Amino acid sequence: MKTNNIVQEKSFAFAIRIVNFYKFLIAEKKEYILSKQLLRSGTSIGANIEEAIGGVSDKDF
Template identity: 70%
Template sequence: MKKDNIIQIKSYDFAVKIVNLYQYLSRERKEFVLSKQLLRSGTSIGANIEEAIGGQSRKDFYSKLTISYKEARETHYWLRLLRDTDYLSQKESDLLLDDIEEILKIIGSIQKTIRNS
């Protein structure tokens, strides 16, 4: 992993947090449905960024990046839902929501740069 690829680093670190949250929700809170959805979308962000980096063309890169953005939007939804159904506290969700909003801004900025070049 390149040291200066901020979205690669942030999406990986976020995925680790999501895996840990999934383990907590399933073990401690006995929540299996929403947490599984969160696990899928939250780890897919970084996986698609990795695929984008290895893309065969600019179009392929942009396509995978777009999938990452959609997965990040979905993750944002599941985090809010878990908070609003009291599976996560406001404090727990705020930290993760801040992270995902930052990831969304970075991906959106990359997409904009690609579209405008």
């Protein structure tokens, strides 16, 4: 993933770490409720960033 936007890159890396951590928790049968919420909230950061970048246009101002 090559971009000039450091926020996009860091949110993508964070989402990957969250998904891997979620997989670990499920495999170890450690926790279910909070891990699902962590997965949803941790991966939604990238979606929010993409939405913000896509929403910037001349018409918005």
